[in-house]
Amino acid sequence: MRTIGEAAKASGVSAKMIRHYESIGLLPKVQRTGAGYRLYDESEVHALRFIHRARSLGFPLETIRQLLALWRDRRRSSAVVKKLATAHVADLETKITEMQSMVKTLKHLAHHCHGDERPDCPILEDLAGDNANAETCRHL
Amino acid sequence: MRTIGEAAKASGVSAKMIRHYESIGLLPKVQRTGAGYRLYDESEVHALRFIHRARSLGFPLETIRQLLALWRDRRRSSAVVKKLATAHVADLETKITEMQSMVKTLKHLAHHCHGDERPDCPILEDLAGDNANAETCRHL
DNA sequence: CTTGACCTTCCAATGATTGGAACCTCCATC
DNA sequence: GATGGAGGTTCCAATCATTGGAAGGTCAAG
Known part of the structure; x- marks a missing residue:
């Protein structure tokens, strides 16, 4: 489990952007500590890396939303x-x-x-x- | 003297954008009728065409601001x-x-x-x- | 005198990102 | 135990250029 800063470093997506992606529903809401700190597990960091790579290829966020859904759909x-x-x-x-x-x-x-x-x-x-x-x- | 709609047609810049350019100071405030309608003379339409052409070449508005100033400056x-x-x-x-x-x-x-x-x-x-x-x- | 086309202002959204303010929390060090 | 600093939280705002709409005023023709 990583804090948002660690997830940011591990994924290449800034903490600011991670929160933003969550706020627009591109990412699901993650677990929180008692104090309200976000916690990211390996699969969530993986999704962040996915987004980072997709952004680097210029995909707009709405398309990335679809790509993420396809990625998760084994019957795609x-x-x-x-x-x-x-x-x-x-x-x-x-x-x-x-x-x-x-x-x-x-x-x-x-x-x-x-x-x-x-x-x-x-x-x-x-x-x-x-x-x-x-x-x-x-x-x- | 033309209304904003006529100036828009004559310049290729939408009326919406003309008002916007005025609001951000890219264009000076123009004459108004008693009812508050904007009136554009030939030189103002000329400036609008200038902006339109510059935008079509991808210049950002801040650069266009400088280009307009240079255009008006005979000692440039x-x-x-x-x-x-x-x-x-x-x-x-x-x-x-x-x-x-x-x-x-x-x-x-x-x-x-x-x-x-x-x-x-x-x-x-x-x-x-x-x-x-x-x-x-x-x-x- | 009503209709429709045009004008006015203001507010908001787009797309992705960044910045800052104000505040809370965790951990180490004195 | 107090303090400081790094890092977390939320919310609001700005960037850049453009577009859309609401709510209202004005002007011409019918």
């Missing part, structure tokens, strides 16, 4: 798990694509910016939308 | 603008790299998951940390 079908994972991959890839597009545009603009003491700046011109050569600059 | 140096842009690009690239790493791991795990009615699932095994072949699976 791996198809459901795989569906959650591939949907998450799709989300990530959408965001990656968006950000790559931003980077591409920004790098192009920065490339054409002198970056000196003068005020002329293609970056601001683009943001202001008053760039004369919009066709040239917008569709990179 | 383009170096400062460029610095803000390249710092933002660095932020984006960091996040992209992180997400790509997640995608790589998830795709690897999903690839090894049958995705059928059976409960065996390498994805859950990885999350649970109880995969026998961790070396094989973890450093992809």
Whole structure:
């Protein structure tokens, strides 16, 4: 049995987050000492590590809630798990694509910016939308 | 002079967001009609379009605040603008790299998951940390 | 003069995390 | 036994950007 601080160290999830996960029902309420201190056994620390790993892969908490339920369900079908994972991959890839597009545009603009003491700046011109050569600059 | 709804349509920023930007001081308080309706002139709509474009490039509002100030400052140096842009690009690239790493791991795990009615699932095994072949699976 | 579209303000929720205040408890040391 | 410090407890608030809704005021057309 470990206190919340020990469970935090053992799982990689901060004590603050452990309490938070409990408050939103991601984790069941654990045993308490007479003084009200939370006590975690090995299986609870295991669940915390599960959450920690899932978070490090970017899964949102609501998905982690489902993954935890599947993990505990011996009669689960791996198809459901795989569906959650591939949907998450799709989300990530959408965001990656968006950000790559931003980077591409920004790098192009920065490339054409002198970056000196003068005020002329293609970056601001683009943001202001008053760039004369919009066709040239917008569709990179 | 346009009402907030017209300014929203003209700029791409929702009326809700225009009020919000005003409330946090990103935009100055604008003129009002006798009834208290906000009125936007062309230069204010221009600033809204500026913000809209900057948001679409992923700039955080605090950076947009600085960009707006620079835009209005005729004695700005383009170096400062460029610095803000390249710092933002660095932020984006960091996040992209992180997400790509997640995608790589998830795709690897999903690839090894049958995705059928059976409960065996390498994805859950990885999350649970109880995969026998961790070396094989973890450093992809 | 009513209807509907628009405007106003204020409060709250999202998602994940962090910070702090105010307080309690355990253990060791003087 | 008193004291101090580390660690536990709860609750409230902030971050970041956006959205939703309630409750109410205003304006135009029918």
